Amino acid sequence: MSDVKPAEGPVNIGEAPSSVGFLLSQLGFVMARRFQQVMAPLGLEPRQFLLMRLVAFNEGKTQQALGEALNIPASRMVAIVDELERRGLLERHPDPADRRVRRLYVTAEGRRLLQQALEVAMAHEQRVSAPLGPAEREQLLALLHRLADDQQITAGVHPDLTTPDPAGC
């Protein structure tokens, strides 16, 4: 019960042995934040960028199909597409055969912005990879892919917070 002598020095960050899990978690957050920052000047959030890119690769797909591919719930898709459409970056087209569905298309302006965004993304990738040589970078990518496969991560789909729990511990 007696108080220990209150140390007044600097706080000691308990040095744990290097951890793959914690390092990846730290780096993942920082990478996501940096990417968000470099995209911000274009007015694109990471999620909007991923959707624009997906629509460009899949013109005419339904809003629902695209949302499912990115694990974005239908009710969230509405607001996201609303804004991108309002800004003239993509369009909802009605389907003559089924008037419930909305098929998404990228506009000419959307394509221009997407092109810029892709260039920004490539520059970002170069920047964050800068500390590594080409061979080291390939080595890292190979190792990360091994872990990603083990975790059943789908290429191109970000496991934001949308997926509660796929399966298997």
Added chain:
Amino acid sequence: MSDVKPAEGPVNIGEAPSSVGFLLSQLGFVMARRFQQVMAPLGLEPRQFLLMRLVAFNEGKTQQALGEALNIPASRMVAIVDELERRGLLERHPDPADRRVRRLYVTAEGRRLLQQALEVAMAHEQRVSAPLGPAEREQLLALLHRLADDQQITAGVHPDLTTPDPAGC
């Protein structure tokens, strides 16, 4: 303006060339979620675990000093410490010399729980590292540390969302 023929096949996830940034972001989210899941049975959120661990390494430090070390705002610290104290895992002790400050101590029960949590964390680390051999794991750690240094990541401190932007792009 004429509609393109609406493709009805599967959605094509545009295969981008492998990206260190995106892979790290994906893996980081998954690692954080898995860690959260393995800690849940102990009733500890990752943030609570980090704080418990920090207090154990720094008994008698003030609430404010500990919060700053983890980049947790003072107003958030209150609720976090409230709950851990309510559960009997740590205690606020008044400082006789300055009655404004609260110095934090881990209780015996807190120590027991922390010990369990550390074991869970080690098992988690082994699990996520399982796809790699010992040499590969060391290789990966070395490469990740290079990137972490470049991003000015502090060992043991998670850049959750608390740090808006340190400095330098």
Added chain:
DNA sequence: TATTGTTATACTCTATAACTATA
């Protein structure tokens, strides 16, 4: 007047589910 810890308010994001119009 400055500082530690606390509390209160407002805001953002999200999930959930109700709702509409079609099928």
Added chain:
DNA sequence: TATAGTTATAGAGTATAACAATA
């Protein structure tokens, strides 16, 4: 009855700043 998209409601988490006690 089922489905695509939409809207509405409520909840969690947070930042911000006001506040009380003490220095």
